[in-house]
Amino acid sequence: MGRLLVIIGAAIGLAIVVLFGFLLYVLLASGNPAYWEGDIAAFERRDVSNPPPRDAVLFVGADDVRQWATLPYDLAPVPVIQRGFGGAQIAHVTHFAPRIIFPYRPRAIVLMAGEADLSDVRGRRPEDVLNDFKTFVATLRGHGISAPIYFVSIRPSPMRSSRWLGAQRANALIQDYEKTAPGLYYIDVATSFFDAKGDLRDEFFRWDGLSLNEKGYALLTQIIKPTLIKAGYGTGSELQ
Numbered sequence: 737m738g739r740l741l742v743i744i745g746a747a748i749g750l751a752i753v754v755l756f757g758f759l760l761y762v763l764l765a766s767g768n769p770a771y772w773e774g775d776i777a778a779f780e781r782r783d784v785s786n787p788p789p790r791d792a793v794l795f796v797g798a799d800d801v802r803q804w805a806t807l808p809y810d811l812a813p814v815p816v817i818q819r820g821f822g823g824a825q826i827a828h829v830t831h832f833a834p835r836i837i838f839p840y841r842p843r844a845i846v847l848m849a850g851e852a853d854l855s856d857v858r859g860r861r862p863e864d865v866l867n868d869f870k871t872f873v874a875t876l877r878g879h880g881i882s883a884p885i886y887f888v889s890i891r892p893s894p895m896r897s898s899r900w901l902g903a904q905r906a907n908a909l910i911q912d913y914e915k916t917a918p919g920l921y922y923i924d925v926a927t928s929f930f931d932a933k934g935d936l937r938d939e940f941f942r943w944d945g946l947s948l949n950e951k952g953y954a955l956l957t958q959i960i961k962p963t964l965i966k967a968g969y970g971t972g973s974e975l976q
């Protein structure tokens with residue numbers, strides 16, 4: 737009996753080690769743009785079978801874009817293209833810009849990224865997020881993409897509350913930078929995730945304390961949509 741317990745304990749220990757190793761591999765690999773190649777290839781196949789609308793507002797970024805299942809309907813009548821993938825960092829979006837930005841010639845670009853940057857296991861500073869955003873802008877402008885760029889502020893989450901100070905710093909740096917360059921705009925969504933007492937409002941998040949639920953996306957819609965409508969993007973191609 738004792739031997740059996742030892743074997744079971746060893747098996748459980750080995751399973752934990754394997755699981756930890758796998759999670760570490762995923763965390764390290766996801767920092768490499770090549771990790772997202774499958775997602776980008778899927779976008780390209782979709783473009784062939786179901787061409788996106790022309791003169792649309794392009795949403796690019798990480799999970800908040802990818803998981804926004806009702807984005808085209810929430811933003812209507814603003815025509816949108818949705819290109820969010822996994823835990824994308826700003827540098828990843830820049831890397832794949834020739835495949836998920838340049839071909840569309842969008843009227844405007846909404847970037848929703850930065851949270852994954854600060855969660856990178858290699859360690860990323862708010863200043864690194866700013867520099868990557870500058871590179872993103874320079875890359876687009878250098879390839880003739882003159883469309884306005886809207887940066888949606890990095891939002892808080894219960895799961896990553898310990899990183900919120902860094903996120904606030906990154907938001908402030910990017911907001912200051914956007915004031916110095918034409919065609920760049922900052923959309924503050926982070927403030928609305930807190931109540932009057934300054935406490936994070938848990939009702940906007942799924943069980944994991946990280947992903948947004950329907951209320952969370954409704955909140956984003958209430959902030960982002962009026963901004964785009966006011967800027968004149970409320971008319972254009974039909975949804976496809």
